[in-house]
Amino acid sequence: MRRIIGALLLLVPLAAGCGGSEGADGEDRPATGSLTVEAANGEVTLPSAAKRIVSLSPTGTEMLFAIGAGGQVVAADDYSTYPKEAPRTELSGFQPNAEAIAGYKPDLVVIATDQGGILAALEKLKIPVLHEPAAEKLDDSYDQIADLGTVTGHEKEAADLVSDMKKRIDAAVKAAPNGSGLTYYHELDQSMYTVTSKTFVGQVYSLFGLQNIADKADKQGSGYPQLSAESLVKDDPKFIFLSHPKGTGDSPETVVKRPGWAGLTAVKDGHVFTLDDDISSRWGPRLPDLVEDISEAVKRAA
Structure with missing residues (x-):
């Protein structure tokens, strides 16, 4: 399972000696x-x-x-x-x-x-x-x-x-309309493993008010459930974010070939996006890049 990555408040180190x-x-x-x-x-x-x-x-x-x-x-x-x-x-x-x-x-x-x-x-x-x-x-x-x-x-x-x-994060969130009521699916690989709202990257999506379709599917509470094609088609998310390891997986142009995907709202509306898996699976300095990419996606739905 790939590690996931984020950020809002700076915590001061609990103890420090003589600093630089x-x-x-x-x-x-x-x-x-x-x-x-x-x-x-x-x-x-x-x-x-x-x-x-x-x-x-x-x-x-x-x-x-x-x-x-x-x-x-x-x-x-x-x-x-x-x-x-x-x-x-x-x-x-x-x-x-x-x-x-x-x-x-x-x-x-x-x-x-x-x-x-x-x-x-x-x-x-x-x-x-x-x-x-x-x-x-x-x-x-x-x-x-x-x-x-x-x-x-x-x-x-x-x-x-x-x-x-x-x-940067604050500016990106403010630049996008409130996404409350809009659903999304974040795909880790072609076997349809995904993340829930309680994961680090899931909390990043929550900054925009987006609702994760995978939350109800996480029966084990792992934060990383595997969805079925049938459940995805039934939930019909407004946004699909593909975060596959580089050189693998589908693109926004090829997911339409998956059974049932041509009729998905995200596919029909052009709301399928590719994310850099290095950035979305880490929790470091490039986090604002991820937030800005999600912001741009939400703005397209406005």
Whole structure:
């Protein structure tokens, strides 16, 4: 199952040591005192700003580069496809190898999942780990950006990034008409796995008042039910958003060939849209791009 991604309010790190200082040019300076943040693995304290970071989180990698800490990242996992200058390696976040990670001599490792007990393995090697899992609510994304700003000495740049994200998101939501009463379907792949309103990306759609047809189908409460073609045709959503992995799946032009889809309101009205699956499945700095894409779609229905 693919991870999903978002954002609204900035949370200040629960605990912080001496942060970075701002120079005359307005840029952050590396922190020299100890730094403490509260992550999913509890309080994480570094003696000073991390200078050799290994990121096993594609979203974490994006965040680090977006706050100006890209130069402090010595290695990123094989799914860290953005930005292009990220030092992508064969390291895996799904099958992590503690010895391979240690080979980069990191003073901090950022993870999104504790696969294979990697957290304990790295802690045994005395390597600090920051566990920043997939965002569950809209606030989490900003909180994680703030955490990474603190441990890298880029607090100001992190705060500036969050401020810019909030402004763009607010503007995009205000630019669209209220979507209350309008239904949508967000497709993860051709097998019709989807998301509900309680997922991170589902909450992004909720910003516009859109109603998710998958909510009633999630009998297990996983947040990611699989719909049937029959139920989709019956619910007849106003919008369809395709977020397939790159190079796979259908397009707005080809979904009409699916049985029963030619008669769907979204298809007839031209309200089938393609979303970048990297952006819609992550919860990082490009979140405003997703919100703006949804905003444009809602405006077309006005």
